[in-house]
Amino acid sequence: MKRIKEWITGVALIKQIAIGLVVGIIIAVFFQPAIPVVKIFGDLFVKALKGVAPVLVFFLVMNAMAQKKEGPGGRMKPVIELYMIATFCASLVGVAMSFLFPTFLQLQVAPDTKLAPPSGIVAVLHSLILSIVDNPVSALLNANYIGILAWAVILGIALKQTASESTRLCLDDIAAAITKVVTWVIHFAPLGIMGLVADSIGSAGLGALLGYAQLLAVLIGSYLLVALVMNPLIVFLKVHKNPYPLVLSTLRESGVYAFFTRSSAANIPVNLSLCKRLGLDPDTYTISIPLGATINMSGASITISVLALAAAHTLGLTIDLPTAFLLCIVSSIGACGTSGVAGGSLLLIPVACASFGIGNDISMQVVGVGFIISVLEDACETALNSSSDVLFTAAAEFGERRKKGTLKASDMVPHA
Template sequence: MFSRIQSTLSRVALIKQIAVGLIIGVLIAIFAPGAIPAVSILGDLFVKALKGIAPVLVFFLVMNAMAQRKENAEGSMKPIIVLYAVSTFCASLVGVGMSFLFPTSLVLQVAPETKLAPPSGIVQVLHNLILSVVDNPVAAIMNANYIGILAWAIIFGIAMKSCASGTTKTCLNDISEAITKVVTWVIHCAPFGIMGLVADSVGTAGIGALLGYVQLLAVLVASYFLVALVMNPAIVFSRIHMNPYPLVFSTLRESGVYAFFTRSSAANIPVNLSLCRRLGLNPDLFTISIPLGATINMAGASITISVLSLAAAHTLGIAIDLPTAFLLCIVSTIGACGTSGVAGGSLLLIPVACASFGIGNDISMQVVGVGFIISVLEDACETALNSSSDVLFTATAEFAERRKEGILRKEDLIPKHDED
């Protein structure tokens, strides 16, 4: 019986399962409020599992990325990497700006005895960051100190790159893949967890709790569209000095649409490689830049981290000044580059940004739960932006070189159809 249910669920897309879980949670809250205490346990288990695996996931993913980094990722790859970094940072600026224009409050469970220590300004934030960086690495993982986790993961990764043997690096890569697999199992429990979270939220605060999610989702999606249709074209135009929209629309149509439904930048790599080939790009570059972009080019993720973190701060009444918001953009950019390739991976980096505001792990993981509630559309749009911009900036870097040589034509911006 269990294997038959598992087989049936495996044939249904996770995004559909999450949508069903969300609807069932609302129905339980409205028509069967007596069942809310039992159903909410599923939400608590889901959040607890995320809290348990997230610190280990961040540590090993970042350490493995640093240890496996190849020397040939520089040189001719430098313009592409620069575009990846600039676009991700600018996207976080867009997310922060939209959050200031349209502040959103969330429904969070803050214990009465919880004492928040909001930073007084950028100096205190930097002081807290420095102290977090030098925390004991084991304690950082145990206490979910994500700033310390990131710092020690980078340090250990750099050390292993120069000292570890090939076998050790392979073992580290296998451990990272195993942890990612465990995260995938946890994510597949999302429909049940979301059902419990939604039932508890709606049952506690009424249907008005969902209105906050609607506004949050609107801010996120609007930010994605601004980046895809305004910011990215501006960056492309600054490099090729030609109308960027034929290339922008081509990447959104032929890469973004696929990524919207797969919700996985890694799964969209074959699509992007084919699109690069039809754009006539250099295979020696795009065969490296596309897989690399699926890992570090995360404009959508930086928006998600920025917007949800500021929503948490606004909910808790923490005032954020402009210097602190700028620091958040830097933290979001770095955190986005460490996002895992699983669906909803960017949500697990939200505690990194929340830690900058003095927001504890218990509260930040509730924000992660809110992110999963809206992930049916949010993660799809985020992945579409991330994956399509991999091709966009790979092509932009090469077209910029062609422009300097005087051989770039308007026709080059439109992908050719497969001859077969």
């Protein structure tokens, strides 16, 4: 058992997920009688995610609000503005791609499930407001993520103003403990994905993989559009110079590392070093880079919006443009609250699905689909998130230099 444990902990989770994916396909194609057995692993994995996600969102957001500290003045304002603009615009790209290339998934919907498309933005806002004022205990029990977010923000603000330092430390420890529990659950992803894939292909045939492939293509296409078109446009509007030397440098020297680590937090030292080589102000980038690893989540906002709309398309819900715009706002806010673990953005999908009236049982199946494609999806998402931390930190400073007339083209590439 000790050797098995050492082997499991020594193999990267992304490789384990890939193995689980392949094994699930093999079981579905060649060993159909085993499908009911391995399906149990998929059901347990989804059930565990459903159990931990509401508590995770509640404590992470509440802790983030309670621990929030004031920034060092006006120097951080342009960076934060770029972070927020880019995250929202990325969600717009994700929504647009979802409408252009609608994706349909294999989901298990109970026969008595009543689903109706929102009648319009007024109905959505009415449902949203009622969800916000839900009893906090009821919100947690029923996985009402809108209510969970609202109460987490309210209690977090109250704790920031009234809690002692020891209380804040205790809250921080609780948030860290819940994050650790999520990490344990995600370590069972290979077995869960094996069961989910085997069950999906066993019931729908190999055609189920086409839905996953199209979903992955829409996601990666959205990431590329943001990285190579939208982000350069934002930088150009800020610095009024060719943005691509800076964009390509950040993708090459930060994005590649983040692709393999799949962690914005683990990529912070790489980003700090790159900022230094770009000649940026250390008083700014030593704060903006760790902050960006938390709130600059363009990739996560794409993931949340695309998967939420995939669920809506699968269920036959018609989403109008105002409701889609509201989804962009929800995705952007939700992306800023993603967990610091691999695949953390997937656990915020139920928040977006709740905007369409999609229940927790169905939205958590979508989360399971997200884990199936996470071998590539999460790596690409993190590469976009982390590389843009440096990109917008540099763009904010270069924009100030442009106003002073001191910006040169050579500043846009890192020094050796």
